[in-house]
Amino acid sequence: MGWVLGIESSCDETAAAIVRDDRTIVAQRIASQDAEHAPYGGVVPEIAARAHAERLAPMIGGVMEDAGLELTDLDAIAATAGPGLIGGVMVGLVSAKALAMASDVPLIAVNHLEGHALSPRLADAQLQFPYALLLVSGGHCQILRVDGVGQYRRLATTIDDALGEAFDKTAKILGLGYPGGPAVEKLALEGDPDAVPLPRPLVGSAEPHFSFAGLKSAVLRAHESGAYRDADIAASFQQAANACLIDRLARALDRMEAVPALVVAGGVAANRTVRASLESLAAERGMRFVAPPMTLCTDNAAMIAWAGIERLQQPGFAADPLEISARPRWPLDPEAEAVRGAGYKA
Numbered sequence: 001m002g003w004v005l006g007i008e009s010s011c012d013e014t015a016a017a018i019v020r021d022d023r024t025i026v027a028q029r030i031a032s033q034d035a036e037h038a039p040y041g042g043v044v045p046e047i048a049a050r051a052h053a054e055r056l057a058p059m060i061g062g063v064m065e066d067a068g069l070e071l072t073d074l075d076a077i078a079a080t081a082g083p084g085l086i087g088g089v090m091v092g093l094v095s096a097k098a099l100a101m102a103s104d105v106p107l108i109a110v111n112h113l114e115g116h117a118l119s120p121r122l123a124d125a126q127l128q129f130p131y132a133l134l135l136v137s138g139g140h141c142q143i144l145r146v147d148g149v150g151q152y153r154r155l156a157t158t159i160d161d162a163l164g165e166a167f168d169k170t171a172k173i174l175g176l177g178y179p180g181g182p183a184v185e186k187l188a189l190e191g192d193p194d195a196v197p198l199p200r201p202l203v204g205s206a207e208p209h210f211s212f213a214g215l216k217s218a219v220l221r222a223h224e225s226g227a228y229r230d231a232d233i234a235a236s237f238q239q240a241a242n243a244c245l246i247d248r249l250a251r252a253l254d255r256m257e258a259v260p261a262l263v264v265a266g267g268v269a270a271n272r273t274v275r276a277s278l279e280s281l282a283a284e285r286g287m288r289f290v291a292p293p294m295t296l297c298t299d300n301a302a303m304i305a306w307a308g309i310e311r312l313q314q315p316g317f318a319a320d321p322l323e324i325s326a327r328p329r330w331p332l333d334p335e336a337e338a339v340r341g342a343g344y345k346a
Contacts, residue, residue, distance in 0.1 A: 002075040002312060003067075005099075006305025007060065009052040009092030010084025010112045011138070012036075012043045015301035016059045018067040021309050023122055025302045027066035031055045034179060041172040049087030056095055071103035076319070078308025081109035082327030083139075089326040097322050106319035108308040112299075113332050116265040117146055118310050119303035123292045130259045131290070134249055134278065137266030138164030138181075141210045143252040144332060145259065149310045154333035155252045160213040163241055164268050169216050170237050173223050174230045184234050185271055191235030196228050198240040200247070208252035209339055215240055238273055246277050253285065261288040270297040 002021035009015070017028035033051050037043050064071070071077075079096030082089050093109065100107040116135055121127050130147045141163050143156040161169075164181060171180025176187060198218045201211040219237050222228050228236075253262075262282040268274060269291055282289035296303055311317060 002309060003069060003073060004108075004305040004308045004312070005060070005063070005071075005074050005077045006110075006301040006303070006308060007056070007077070007079040007092045007096050008112075008115070008299055008301040008304045009056060009088045010080045010082070011088065011299055012048050012051075013299040014052050014055045014059060015299065015304075016056070016063045017301035017305050018063050018069065019122070019302050019305035019309060021313070023125060023306075025122075027063040028300065028302050029059050029062050029066075030300060031059060038178045041178050042168060043085070045085045045087055048085055049091060052088045052091040056091060060095065060099070071099060071105060074103070074105045076106045076108050076308050076312055077103075078108040078110050078304050078311075080112045080115065080304055081320075081324060082112065082330040084112055084328065086326055086328045089328070093324075093326045101322055107322060107324075108311050109320040109324045110304050110307045110311075111330050111332065112304075113140060113142075113330070114150075114152075115303040115307045117144070117152065117332065118149070118307050119265055119296045120263045120290045120292045121310070122303060122306040123296055124290055127261060127263070127290050131261040131263045132253060132256055132259050132287070134245070134262070134264045134269075135266050136163050136245070136264065136268040136274075138162060138168060140266065141212075142332075143208060143249060145256055146263070149314055152332040154331075154336040155255060156208040156210065156248060157336075157339055158210040158212065159339055160211050161216065163210070163212055163245065164266070166212040166216050166237075166241060167268065170219050170234065173220050174234060181267060181271060184238060185273065187231050188235040188238045188273070191229065191231030191233070193235040193239035195232035196222050196236035198222070198236050200240055200243050203244055203247045206251075207339075208248050208255065210244065210248050212241065212244070215244070238271075242273055242277050245274060246281055249278070250281060259287070261290050263290045265292060265297070267298045270294050
């Protein structure tokens with residue numbers, strides 16, 4: 001039976017987990033940094049890196065104790081090696097390197113995005129390759145075809161901001177605090193989604209890419225006008241953002257070879273309105289809809305450990321060298337064409 005220690009430190013969640021190859025999450029601990037970043041309305045990289053450095057070692061010790069394991073019992077140590085805030089990524093990766101070297105256990109450097117992409121397979125043993133993936137979080141908004149471990153074809157990305165970042169910025173504009181996504185979703189329940197006329201950037205355009213910068217600006221103008229209730233702004237923003245997601249995803253699916261399942265992953269996948277709309281789209285197209293449980297949507301170490309297990313099970317597996325570097329950017333599909341106006345996207 002295979003046991004893998006997962007370490008996640010790419011943004012503002014410090015996490016460690018032990019996962020078994022039968023999909024059992026044996027032990028997991030996650031430390032949020034919400035209180036540290038709340039005064040700034042967003043993640044401060046230096047504060048995040050310092051918090052990771054302070055918390056990670058005792059957290060790893062805690063999950064090992066919870067699982068009743070020694071380092072030498074492990075089959076591998078998997079750690080996020082990018083993309084993400086480079087200071088935090090380095091804390092986790094250097095810790096994993098030290099443990100791997102001390103215990104002579106293989107190191108697996110995991111792409112954080114691959115952790116999200118494979119996380120639904122941790123929760124659902126029936127999910128097989130290939131599948132269509134909507135990866136939507138605070139830093140990323142992409143549509144990919146997933147044909148296997150390490151086999152990703154990107155069909156769409158955001159040309160400016162990710163949807164999770166737009167949720168956080170909307171929350172900051174409305175004075176809702178950080179993290180913004182859950183706060184906006186909660187306030188939206190009290191509002192009229194048709195009360196505020198907000199744009200739907202790129203809806204109806206031929207290419208299936210996303211854009212949320214204009215929507216954020218429109219939210220700011222609506223708030224500054226004083227003409228609308230905050231709850232109505234939140235509800236109208238959520239409806240506009242959701243409409244953009246569904247229109248863009250439908251366009252991408254039209255271009256994709258038929259696959260049996262539509263999968264959503266990433267922090268925004270925790271939004272119930274988004275989930276309901278995606279489930280309806282999948283039903284319309286005769287696709288199975290798969291979303292990981294809420295605990296696996298946001299950044300966590302169980303998905304990193306599972307990605308390590310998926311790598312371990314590949315024919316010809318080779319551990320990563322201890323010299324491997326942390327990467328602030330790391331695209332899942334390096335061959336994807338650049339999108340005009342998008343800059344360099346991970």
